[in-house]
Amino acid sequence: MRTTLLLLTLLLLPFGTVLAQAPPEPADRLIGVWEPSNGKARVKIEKIGGKYYGKIVWLREPNDPATGTPKTDKNNPDESQRTVPLRGYRLLKDFTYGGNDEWTEGTIYDPENGSTYSCVITMKDANTLDIRGFIGVKALGRTDVWKRLQTK
């Protein structure tokens, strides 16, 4: 009986190891820490309630030079929320995976002018994202290239 159990365990072990090392589902490849091309910030993309969100986790200049205090969302169109800390701010919101390495239906917020744009994220390779922000028509927009911080 013990020999049978041992054999069974040995047989199943490689299967279990393969399961543990299985790659993440395609949509979850977006999860990680990314750096925009200007290098001013680092954005952690996480999954909340089945959608993808990106929050600022690091700022090259964390403090407002005018006040010396940590930067806040001072350009938010809603004045009541201008004290939300910029470090921790969710600037990518509500993305869903649309297949073909594209995450759609989301928005990107530009804290430098307080504007929100429609946005599509395209994964060019495991460590590179094209982040395209636009108003109305996707063709009329601007693309920024983000790099994964811990390369795979």
Next chain:
Amino acid sequence: MLRPSLLPLLLLAFTACSEPERLRFESGPIHLTAAGPLFEGSNTAQAEWTTGLEAFLTQQGHSLSDLREARLTTATIAGADSTGLQGIRSVSVQWMGGQQGMQQMAVRNPLPTDSSTVQLTVADEQPKLAELLGAGTLTVVADLDLDADSDADRHVIGSFTLELTVAP
């Protein structure tokens, strides 16, 4: 045929009857958890909130389809244990649910030191909150800005009061 003197009275009665009703709706305590390990800076605490709004409106003699408008009026965050809100520098709360995207709802930055309960500043702009509540279950997210790393989970309790406007 109506007598002319009765007409203004009837109009007044009709207007009074069709005034929308305002109801106060309390969330009760919502237990939010940020799963450790946690790092200095912003950490995400979250909870699923089954609002019970439909049952509440039924109790009040209404249905969900009567809901015209909803507005968050107060938002409170409290510590869930003896540590209170110690080590938390600021709190920012968002809600999401159904087809509605994530909405910024309230913030407090900085938190008073050594506090165990704080009232947050509620957002002036609360677009499509009635539709969001209509989803029945919301994800409540609280970004906790911590002053140090920690291996343990962190728990806080959110409590929210809403003013609902319902059709008569």
